[in-house]
Structure formats: structure tokens, C-alpha cells
Amino acid sequence: MIEKVIFYVFAGILLAAALLVITARNPVHSALSLVLVFFTSAALWLMAEAEFLGIALVLVYVGAVMVLFLFVVMMLDINIAVMREGFSRYLPLGALVAVVMVLQMLLVIGAAGVDFSGFAEATNPALSETNNIRMLGNVLYTVYVYPFELAAMVLLLAIIAAIMLTLRRRGGTRHQDINKQVRTTKADRLRMVRMASEQKNEQ
Amino acid sequence: MSELIELAWIVAKIVALVVPLFVAVAYMTYAERKVISAMQLRRGPNRVGWHGLLQPIADALKLLMKEVVLPQNANRFLFVLAPMLAIMPALAAWAVLPLGDGIVIADINAGLLYVLAMTSMGVYGIILAGWASNSKYALLGAMRAGAQVVSYEIAMGFALVGVLMAAGSLNMSEIVQAQAGPIWNWFWLPLLPLFVVYWISGVAETNRLPFDVAEGESEIVAGFHVEYSGMAFAIFFLAEYANMILISGLAAVMFLGGWYSPFHGLPVLGPMFDWVPGIIWFCLKICLFLFLYIWFRATFPRYRYDQIMRLGWKVLIPVTVVWLIVVAGMVLTGFGPWF
Numbered sequence: 001m002i003e004k005v006i007f008y009v010f011a012g013i014l015l016a017a018a019l020l021v022i023t024a025r026n027p028v029h030s031a032l033s034l035v036l037v038f039f040t041s042a043a044l045w046l047m048a049e050a051e052f053l054g055i056a057l058v059l060v061y062v063g064a065v066m067v068l069f070l071f072v073v074m075m076l077d078i079n080i081a082v083m084r085e086g087f088s089r090y091l092p093l094g095a096l097v098a099v100v101m102v103l104q105m106l107l108v109i110g111a112a113g114v115d116f117s118g119f120a121e122a123t124n125p126a127l128s129e130t131n132n133i134r135m136l137g138n139v140l141y142t143v144y145v146y147p148f149e150l151a152a153m154v155l156l157l158a159i160i161a162a163i164m165l166t167l168r169r170r171g172g173t174r175h176q177d178i179n180k181q182v183r184t185t186k187a188d189r190l191r192m193v194r195m196a197s198e199q200k201n202e203q
Numbered sequence: 204m205s206e207l208i209e210l211a212w213i214v215a216k217i218v219a220l221v222v223p224l225f226v227a228v229a230y231m232t233y234a235e236r237k238v239i240s241a242m243q244l245r246r247g248p249n250r251v252g253w254h255g256l257l258q259p260i261a262d263a264l265k266l267l268m269k270e271v272v273l274p275q276n277a278n279r280f281l282f283v284l285a286p287m288l289a290i291m292p293a294l295a296a297w298a299v300l301p302l303g304d305g306i307v308i309a310d311i312n313a314g315l316l317y318v319l320a321m322t323s324m325g326v327y328g329i330i331l332a333g334w335a336s337n338s339k340y341a342l343l344g345a346m347r348a349g350a351q352v353v354s355y356e357i358a359m360g361f362a363l364v365g366v367l368m369a370a371g372s373l374n375m376s377e378i379v380q381a382q383a384g385p386i387w388n389w390f391w392l393p394l395l396p397l398f399v400v401y402w403i404s405g406v407a408e409t410n411r412l413p414f415d416v417a418e419g420e421s422e423i424v425a426g427f428h429v430e431y432s433g434m435a436f437a438i439f440f441l442a443e444y445a446n447m448i449l450i451s452g453l454a455a456v457m458f459l460g461g462w463y464s465p466f467h468g469l470p471v472l473g474p475m476f477d478w479v480p481g482i483i484w485f486c487l488k489i490c491l492f493l494f495l496y497i498w499f500r501a502t503f504p505r506y507r508y509d510q511i512m513r514l515g516w517k518v519l520i521p522v523t524v525v526w527l528i529v530v531a532g533m534v535l536t537g538f539g540p541w542f
Contacts, residue, residue: 002206028281028334035327055316063323067330067353071346074334131312133373178513 007047014040027073035066052132216308220297228444229259235497242501269433274336277430281335286431286438289328293445296321300452301376303462303481314375315367318453319360322408325446326352329410329417329427332439336430344426347508348410348417354515355407361523362401365394365530366457369541379461384468384540389460393533393541396526398458400519402495405450407515409443411496413503414511451492452485459488 017040020033038061045054140148233248233255240247248255273279299314301307311317326349333345367373369390370381382389391398407414418426428439455461462481466472506514534542 002210026278028278032281032331051311051313052316055313055320058320059316059323063320063326063356064353067326067349070327070330070334071349074330074342133313133316176509178510 003047007044010040010043010047014044027076028070031066031069031073034069035062038062038066050132052136213308217298220302220308221294224294224297224445224448225441227448228441229263231444231448231493232262232440233259234493235500238494238497239501242498263437266434266437271433271435272430274338274430276337278335278337281331282430283435285328285332285335286435286442287328288331289325289442290438290445291328292321292324293442293449296449297452299375300449300456301379301461302485305376306462306482307376310374310376313373315363315373315378318375319356319363322359322446322449323356325408325442328439328442332431333427336427338430340424340429341427344417344429348427351410351414351417351511351515352408354512355404355519358400358515358519358523359404359408361520361527362394362397362404363457365397365523365527366390368527368530368534369394371534375456375461379456379463382460382541383463384460385473386460386465388468388540389458389463390541391458393539394458394526394530396522397530398454400523401458402454402492404515404519405454406496406499407511409446409450409496411443411447412500413506415505416508416511447493447496448489451489451496454492455485455488459491461485461488 014037017033017036021030021037024030024033038057042054042057042062045051045057236258237247237255248258251257251261273282296318298308299311299317301310329348329352330345333341333343333348336342366378370378372378372381410417418428428436431439460467462485464473464476464479464481464484466476533539536542
């Protein structure tokens, strides 16, 4: 009973926040609504006993990806009026894409024959007995080890490519050589000067 | 009905944890002022109450009475939301921290991941506070703090990966049980480099000295919370201290054997200290780390911003990666009494 109430509360928040992502006028509000979407869907996954996925969603998307998003959005000077200009012009195309996407999702779900009746029971005793993370790890590092490693390589490649594309060495910058700074000694910076002590009645 | 009783019981447990936590936060500020003043040969607060013991209460009352000023052109909603977002994760992470053998609100399997997820959300409060204030100092402070927290989270996460490899579990209680034994059985010894990295990142995560460029007074006034006053400011303050206690508690659980006494399992000393409840040992360990925080503040000068970034990315992260491989080797060979 209580689980059902919690589920519907979270689902309601999720849908409202998802709507807010695309309707909010302020881009920072949009980004924050997206954070709320991730958070509530993580809560829903927790209720479906997928604790690893739920927490990983918060850890990766809320904790890292959306922070970078917020950084970028805050730095941008977005003129909302200009952005809204083409709204009516692009509406038919957007609607078409949306319809196609919904159809595709329905087809995939229909073809896979996903049975949603299992979701009705929030607790599956067989699942909660075993350790979610251990199960995932066992599968990832045995059956799917090559696809897993391949995915890791692709991600690494993407990181290196992104850094290489944006890296540019500008001339004329005052660059600090940290190694040099760390290796300095007192002798490099400090000069001791001997001075005769001042006389009391010096005139 | 039974569900409601269960719910009420959970709420009671949360209150029983959060109220002492807030008292601890209040007296942490007092301890900080007293310890630093002792280190600087001053007396510190000594007017309100016996030896100034009522000073934190007087401070809290003063902050409650003050007006909360909303800056012009500030984003009102986010301006009010930011302090709440700052304190929420600092409290939520306590849910999985075992205070003693079996004394824990939620004994979940993915405890360590949950803690990482919660601490990674603390940065939102800082960023939003800086942005919503509509002030350049606040924004600059928020940017610094955000970049710093995100960078040090990686080193911190890697350090904790070492712990979960050594313990073979993500459950916080099981991590502590894996360290059962006297002081040299705890993970601080085999994971010493990770312990040091974790502690440095923990200090950087909480934006404390020597890594407190987020509120570098000489450059950006007071950083991200420069526009906040009264209780809103106090909540940021609370969040900072609650985070310090949380990081200390985590360090105690991960590396210093949680609720175990340092003489656990020894022939003569072990039974002598058996009567001390585990929660006392846990609190003593937290106090040790909190003292280190204060000691750092009184000792070290502030780092330069690029030095902080270099330390995080080019020193701490490589150290953790190398030591993870060493830990993997130690786990495989069943090295020492730990694995």
C-alpha cells in the first residue's frame, strides 16, 4: 500500500519535472528540473530493487554530468526571446520526430515482449536476497567482459579526442612551471644583507 | 497500520541521529575557536557561560534574530533553495553510517555507493548559491568551489574503491567487520596511501583550509555565500560543519575500524576495554579527525588555486590508481592479516 503511494508520488514528480525541463523559461531552471528527473527516476529504480543502477544514476548523472551542464548553462548568455522565435516554424518537424520516437519505443517494447505485470509487485523476494552489485559484477567481468572492455576503450578514446580537439597552445601566456616552483630553494629567492645596526643618536 | 508504525519508528531513529548531530555541529564551532585560540596563545570565547560553553547557543540565537536579506535581481527561488540543497546531502549520508555494531538507520548493500552519491550532490548548494545571488564575487567563489569539489571527488572515489576491494563489500557494516581486530588490523595500514589521499581530498571536499579558496577573503570577499545573511548563512555554516563530521565519520569507518576498540582481540588489553561501547570508540575516532581539521586550519597557509588543481589531478589521482593495483595484488595473494 505505502509502496504504491510512494511510487505514484515519485512518478508524478518525475513527469512534472520532465515537463518543466522543456517548458521552463530559464535554462538554469531547466537543468535543475533535469536533475530532479534523474533523482526521482533513481528513486523509482530503487523501488524496483535495482539499487546499483539507481545509485549509479545519481552518482554519475546528478553528481557529475549535470554539474558540468549547470556550469555551462550558467556561463551562457542565452536570449530566450531569440530562442522562442522559431518555435511555430519547427513545431511540425518536432512533432513528427516525437511521433516517430514514440512508435519506435512501442515497437521495441512490443517486439521484446516485456511483461510489465512483474512491476506491480514492488518486492521480489528472490531478487532482494542476492547482492545486486555482485550479480552485475559477475556478469560484466565474465560473460560480457569483451564488450565491457571495448566500451571502456571507446570512452577513453572519446576523452582523448575531445581533449586533443580543444587543446590549443597560445603564445604569449605567462605560464608557470610548477616543477621549477617546487624545486626552488631559499638560496634562489632570498638574499641576506648585512647592515650595521642603527646608532641611537645619529644626526 | 504496521507500516505506519514502522514509518514512525524510522522517523524517530532519524531524529535521534540528527539532533545530536546538530549539537555536535554547534559545539564543533566552539571547539574550533577554543583549539585555535590555544594554538595561538589566546583565550578564545570565555564570556557566555562557564568557559564560554554557551557561546554556540548565543551565536545561533543571534543569527536567528537577523534579517535574511534578498539581494535585488537575485533569483529568489534558487536563492532560498541553495542552503537547503547544501545541508540535505550532509545529513542524508548519515543514514548508512554504522555508529556501532548494528546501530545504523539503513543497513543497505550499496552503502558506500550511496554515500558517494550523496556527497557528490553537495556541490549543487554551492553552485546555485553563487549563481542565484547575482553577484560576481559569489559566482567566482561558486565556480572555484564547484571545480574543486568535482576534481577531488574523483580522488576520493578511487580511494574508497581501494577500501571496497579490501573489504570485499559495499555494505558499511561489513567494511567495519572486515577490520575486526587491534589497531594494526584496520585498513589504514595496508591502504596507507589511499588513507592519506582520502583525508586530503576530504579536507578539499569540505572547502576547508588549506583548500578554502572558495571563500578566499582576500580575493573574493567571502565566496559563494557572500550575499547570504542571518539563518540562510547559518545553514551554509551548518552544512560545512556537518560535512566535516561526515567526512570524519567516513574516514573512521573506512580506515580506522569504525566501532572497534584499538585493543580488540588482544590478550590482556582487549578484555580490559570490552566494557566501552563501540559508539564511544567511533566518536573518539571522529574527534581525532575533527581535531586534525582544526589543526590544519591553524597551521597551513592557503594553497594557490592552480596548485590545488595540480595536487588533485596530477598527484592524488595517479597515487590512488597505482595503489589500487597494489591492493589488487594484496587481495589475490591474501597478504598479511588484512585480506
